[in-house]
Amino acid sequence: MKRYFAKAVSIAATLSLAISTIGILPANAAQSKYAYVDVTAQVNQTLAFDIVSATDATTTVNTCALGTLSNGAVNSCSYALRIATNASSGFVAGFRAVGELTNGTANFNHVADGTVTTGTEEYGLRVFASADGGYSATNTYASPSVINAPYTTDQPINMTTSTPVAHFSTGPFDSHKGTPWYQNSTLIKVRHSASISVGTAQGAYTQRVWWEVTASP
Ligand SMILES: [Ca+2]
Secondary structure (H helix, E strand, O other): OHHHHHHHHHHHHHHHHHHHHHHHOOOOOOOOOOOOOOOOOOOOOOEEEEEEEOOOOOOEOOOOOOOOOOOOOOEEEEEEEEEEEOOOOOEEEEEEEEEEEEOOOOEOOEOOOOOOOOOOOEEEEEEEOHHHOOOOOOOOOOOOOEEOOOOOOOEOOOOOOOEEEEEEOOOOOOOOOOOOHHHHOEEEEEEEEEEOOOOOOOOOOEEEEEEEEEEOO
């Protein structure tokens, strides 16, 4: 009997609350409802890369002439990697060699001590960011690229797989906006150097070096 009585009280209380709620709602109450849209857009990754003159960023080149070598001097030739990307994590630049610097039978000795030196047969490359005197022209380029050790010194060119020498890893370039357009690029200067000894075999020497730039997503 006790259990039945308690249940009857509970039903009565619920009915009372429902009647009260209906009673205070205005006949024409304003209502609000919500819905949403998600706006989306896509910006695709861009990457531009050319090899250009070391003194003119608008001129593309694909030769680097060391000239006629002599026993009393170090000969050099230079060019620049012109790179632009909007990739969130920048890029990596590297090179690989197709064969040796060779006259067909004799291969040039690779530099092994970080410096191509007069009077010894040595050949190699080094890489410059603008911060260490790498590139300057009519316009000033504050290259954000970082040169990988040991390529701030003369290094051998005997890699058959792409070997990273420079990178930029903190996002798209934004420091060179304006005209001309190539100020949106970074410029990395590359210098090849060679020296000979009295025993270096005569001949016309050639080597093809490939550069690869990879955008970092
Ligand atoms: Ca040396």
